[in-house]
Amino acid sequence: MRKHTYALGGAGLLLSVSMLAIPAQELTGELPDPPEFAAQSEPIFVSVGDIQEFKALPEYHEPDWVTSKYVDAGTLPPVAERLPKEPLVYKTANMPDGIGVYGDTMRHVIGGRPEGWNYIGGQAQGWGGIDIGLSECLTRTGPLFMIKAEELEPLPNLAKGWEWSEDGKQLTMHLVEGAKWSDGDAFDTEDVMFYWDDHIMDPNVSPLNGGTPETFGQGTTLEAIDAYTIKWTFQEAFPTQYLYAMAYGTFCPGPSHILKPEHPKYSDNTYEQYKNAFPPEYMNIPVMGAWVPVEYRPDDIIVMRRNPYYWKVDENGNQLPYLNEMHYRLSTWTDRDVQAVAGSGDFSNLEQAESYVEALRRSAEDSAPARLQFGARTIGYALQMNLSGNGWGEPDDRAQSVRDLNRNLDFRKAVSIALDRQRLGESLVRGPFTAIYPGGLYAGTTYYDKASTVYYPFNLEAANGLLDGLGLADTDANGVRNFPDGGADVEITLLANSDYGTDTNLAEGVMAQLEPLGLRVIANFQSGTARDDMAAAGQFDWQVARQGAELVSVVQGTAALAPTGPRIHTFHRANADGELDLLPFEEELVALVNKFVTTSDNAERADIMKQYQRIFTENVYSVGLTQYPGALIINKRFANIPAGSPIMMFNWAEDNIIRERVFVPEDRQGSYELHPETLPGEPGGAGPV
Numbered sequence: 001m002r003k004h005t006y007a008l009g010g011a012g013l014l015l016s017v018s019m020l021a022i023p024a025q026e027l028t029g030e031l032p033d034p035p036e037f038a039a040q041s042e043p044i045f046v047s048v049g050d051i052q053e054f055k056a057l058p059e060y061h062e063p064d065w066v067t068s069k070y071v072d073a074g075t076l077p078p079v080a081e082r083l084p085k086e087p088l089v090y091k092t093a094n095m096p097d098g099i100g101v102y103g104d105t106m107r108h109v110i111g112g113r114p115e116g117w118n119y120i121g122g123q124a125q126g127w128g129g130i131d132i133g134l135s136e137c138l139t140r141t142g143p144l145f146m147i148k149a150e151e152l153e154p155l156p157n158l159a160k161g162w163e164w165s166e167d168g169k170q171l172t173m174h175l176v177e178g179a180k181w182s183d184g185d186a187f188d189t190e191d192v193m194f195y196w197d198d199h200i201m202d203p204n205v206s207p208l209n210g211g212t213p214e215t216f217g218q219g220t221t222l223e224a225i226d227a228y229t230i231k232w233t234f235q236e237a238f239p240t241q242y243l244y245a246m247a248y249g250t251f252c253p254g255p256s257h258i259l260k261p262e263h264p265k266y267s268d269n270t271y272e273q274y275k276n277a278f279p280p281e282y283m284n285i286p287v288m289g290a291w292v293p294v295e296y297r298p299d300d301i302i303v304m305r306r307n308p309y310y311w312k313v314d315e316n317g318n319q320l321p322y323l324n325e326m327h328y329r330l331s332t333w334t335d336r337d338v339q340a341v342a343g344s345g346d347f348s349n350l351e352q353a354e355s356y357v358e359a360l361r362r363s364a365e366d367s368a369p370a371r372l373q374f375g376a377r378t379i380g381y382a383l384q385m386n387l388s389g390n391g392w393g394e395p396d397d398r399a400q401s402v403r404d405l406n407r408n409l410d411f412r413k414a415v416s417i418a419l420d421r422q423r424l425g426e427s428l429v430r431g432p433f434t435a436i437y438p439g440g441l442y443a444g445t446t447y448y449d450k451a452s453t454v455y456y457p458f459n460l461e462a463a464n465g466l467l468d469g470l471g472l473a474d475t476d477a478n479g480v481r482n483f484p485d486g487g488a489d490v491e492i493t494l495l496a497n498s499d500y501g502t503d504t505n506l507a508e509g510v511m512a513q514l515e516p517l518g519l520r521v522i523a524n525f526q527s528g529t530a531r532d533d534m535a536a537a538g539q540f541d542w543q544v545a546r547q548g549a550e551l552v553s554v555v556q557g558t559a560a561l562a563p564t565g566p567r568i569h570t571f572h573r574a575n576a577d578g579e580l581d582l583l584p585f586e587e588e589l590v591a592l593v594n595k596f597v598t599t600s601d602n603a604e605r606a607d608i609m610k611q612y613q614r615i616f617t618e619n620v621y622s623v624g625l626t627q628y629p630g631a632l633i634i635n636k637r638f639a640n641i642p643a644g645s646p647i648m649m650f651n652w653a654e655d656n657i658i659r660e661r662v663f664v665p666e667d668r669q670g671s672y673e674l675h676p677e678t679l680p681g682e683p684g685g686a687g688p689v
């Protein structure tokens, strides 16, 4: 039997560590500025009221074939009756190409695969904008990239307006009145409360994208006042921050009339059965989004048709969306880039740096079917160590020994300075794209402060010294360090998402670069859904991960910047008893994040994030690897794509570009619709009708 009895913290060990430790100041160094890389287009900054408002219009329109084939035939009520009393109206002045025309398809290509349609029950739909498009949420943040900084606040969406009580502890929200699910059922507070009571507040359910009670602040309550009014009660005054948590992906209610009968509280189902009650084959799931899934062919395609009850219009009263159909080809993420550039696909977030040179070359040609536009450096990767020392993910002895190492600062520092970030970045792509990323907030984003960023440059010798100091010697001379006292080789598994070449390339780079440090890092490469499940269950020693919006915008996903709750953080969650064993510096990060959430004073916020950045990087909370810009690739036939749309800021570009108001001018429309002149059928029934 192998011996894994290593634990840090014994008095003798601490003594020897401090004697051998290299003084911290010798390990830090000057952080090089990222290479200049100008974004290729800038947003036109506007106010929320310039983009949209809620109001009744004198008349409404829809595609002619909807009227003639459905309304006139008596199978669908007239458009005015399908719309809410006051629909969301997009203002023409903010539409880059103005009022659109109906028709055509946006052909997405994605690398993910659908688990099913129960988003709030925790199922993934395959990503790449599918769930973003199906979900409508209380508020909306994607388009905020074009909102004036001093007016930054989430856009009203399903919540069309709200008021704060005088003491700021209560927030009353008004839902769009008379909005309907895509099958015609009323959307109201029953849907909202079903999401809150039976998903957020039910610890047995983990909605996709990770909404938990702490996402909305500890002790927060929500109640329905009437069919269209909800009231939040917070512990703090004016926590405007939570308006961001009410956007995608943490407050997008599901259709309670369909889901409720399957939920364990209202049925004999187990939670697992509930989660899986709506498999990908289930067609016409009611949504509030602009398109409804009507066809699914495994490993081939998901087709969506326009939602006849969609509750948004343009200023002429044309019911949106303009595009009749959406395709999601089930392929690979790399193929998404290739097809978008070639014109057989329509859209890609160019984010895998390995494809940049080729994509740029092809799109520079005059005949190129797609435009390619780079934004800021908001794609970032980190090596994250599992910091739970008390059982999250049920580690065996070996894994527990690794957890103990992970929780040691000298160990994290050693790993960090054993990595040559310059080389890691260049192994993906040469040129001015990648930048050395020490971890924490990204250079170039609002709250980043270089002076508060502690950088430990590449220094393999010092890294080896640190591990020697921890008593990790290669006692059996096989090139791999052993745990102290005749322990086994230090073997660490590295989880990464095999759906993305960039993820596995970076993971392989990390593995290779840590060999001279005497650590045996073993690949655990899993495809998307399996990886996500293992990550969420804490079944990993280390992982290489592409990071979320919280490190870009800070205001979106804020609660996840530190373990502010038992199930909220990426690499440190509670054990089965709900206990979270935070390290002292993590407690500080949690306090800072909680403070950030409850102040709206900009100077104070900036100061809080400086402290956050310093504590994060000083303690190598995660090992930053590289950060680089992404580019939006979109076929040239599409109109109304906002200038300066980033592929990732508050949300992904699929939300940022406001797809429901994107259109194709008549003379450029292609004949891509697979189910022309059809609408979604009965929930659970066969295909479109």
Ligand code: GLA
Pocket (backbone or CB within 6 Å): 127, 128, 129, 130, 132, 333, 349, 351, 652, 654
């Ligand atoms: C995946 C893709 C991203 C984006 C998101 C949207 O993660 O890699 O580019 O499309 O899905 O959910």
